Amino acid sequence: MSFTADGRRFSGLLNARNQVERVRTWLDDPVLGDMLVETSFSGYEKFGALSFPTHIVERRGGFPVLDLFVAAVESNVKAEIAVPDAVKEHVPAPTRVQVEKIEHGVYYLTGGSHHSVAIEMADHVVLVEAPLNEERSIALIAAVKETLPTKPIAVVINTHHHFDHSGGLRTFVDAGATIVTHERNERFYEAAWAAPRSINADRLARSAKAPTFITFADAYTFKDASRTIELHRVAGSPHDDGFVVAYLPGEKLLIEADAFTPADAAPAATGGPPAPFGPPTAVSPTTLNLYQNIQRLKLDVAQIAALHGPRLAPMSELAGAAGVN
Numbered sequence: 421m422s423f424t425a426d427g428r429r430f431s432g433l434l435n436a437r438n439q440v441e442r443v444r445t446w447l448d449d450p451v452l453g454d455m456l457v458e459t460s461f462s463g464y465e466k467f468g469a470l471s472f473p474t475h476i477v478e479r480r481g482g483f484p485v486l487d488l489f490v491a492a493v494e495s496n497v498k499a500e501i502a503v504p505d506a507v508k509e510h511v512p513a514p515t516r517v518q519v520e521k522i523e524h525g526v527y528y529l530t531g532g533s534h535h536s537v538a539i540e541m542a543d544h545v546v547l548v549e550a551p552l553n554e555e556r557s558i559a560l561i562a563a564v565k566e567t568l569p570t571k572p573i574a575v576v577i578n579t580h581h582h583f584d585h586s587g588g589l590r591t592f593v594d595a596g597a598t599i600v601t602h603e604r605n606e607r608f609y610e611a612a613w614a615a616p617r618s619i620n621a622d623r624l625a626r627s628a629k630a631p632t633f634i635t636f637a638d639a640y641t642f643k644d645a646s647r648t649i650e651l652h653r654v655a656g657s658p659h660d661d662g663f664v665v666a667y668l669p670g671e672k673l674l675i676e677a678d679a680f681t682p683a684d685a686a687p688a689a690t691g692g693p694p695a696p697f698g699p700p701t702a703v704s705p706t707t708l709n710l711y712q713n714i715q716r717l718k719l720d721v722a723q724i725a726a727l728h729g730p731r732l733a734p735m736s737e738l739a740g741a742a743g744v745n
Contacts (some may be wrong), residue, residue, distance in 0.1 A: 450587030453615035467493035517563035544574035550588035557591035602662030603635040672722035679710035682733035703743040711742035
């Protein structure tokens with residue numbers, strides 16, 4: 421059976437005992453398009469007068485996100501669950517991009533949970549990271565155009581395929597940019613971006629432009645009269661097999677996502693300078709792995725533009741977070 425409710429399509433499968441075996445619906449996803457959400461119900465048992473599934477599995481885009489086993493069921497139990505004030509009063513923050521100059525021609529694009537870095541080359545701009553969704557990418561394009569009005573964004577570097585760091589890539593494909601990513605990601609993006617987008621036809625769905633990729637295994641370098649940008653795979657990262665960092669040797673700047681996030685360095689209550697970064701209570705394996713890769717690659721890093729967090733950080737802070745100071 422199938423029906424539409426609140427603009428969403430649902431289909432369900434009932435077996436001969438009138439038990440629901442499967443429910444399907446579709447949600448808009450910035451990477452997967454019309455993403456199938458499928459929930460299956462099995463192992464029905466009697467709990468008093470109730471027949472209820474003891475195994476519930478939900479998959480999104482073909483991947484399991486919930487695997488629930490039910491041990492007990494009670495009917496008509498009164499539940500008073502208060503909605504937290506923070507939820508009741510939540511208003512989504514407007515999409516905004518703040519531009520901070522790091523070095524000449526290098527700009528930190530913040531203003532939300534996920535950041536990007538714009539790098540001015542001789543005749544174009546290289547953008548590191550297009551996170552979240554089309555709305556964020558449109559705002560990034562506008563901010564870069566205002567900051568560097570004569571140079572187009574010709575290249576977008578993707579640090580890894582996780583959806584919060586790749587959800588805005590399609591907008592830049594539509595704008596004519598080449599996507600630079602680890603070689604393991606190209607086939608995934610091509611397949612995902614070819615999926616139907618009937619729920620939300622974004623800019624690329626309307627223009628139907630074919631993506632252009634530059635891929636690499638371990639390292640790739642951009643170089644012109646302005647500067648050099650090195651890309652390196654972070655070997656052995658627990659976070660992702662195709663994890664990539666960008667390094668600007670002239671500026672001694674490392675750009676990374678998810679491996680290290682600086683702590684909030686708010687001023688002390690006395691109004692003095694920020695408290696120094698203290699030793700971590702537990703070292704993140706991903707942070708330690710990043711530090712070890714910097715040493716392995718012999719990168720001379722002075723500061724880090726993390727793609728999460730409140731600010732730039734010195735290399736000494738990463739060392740402290742990795743537990744080597």
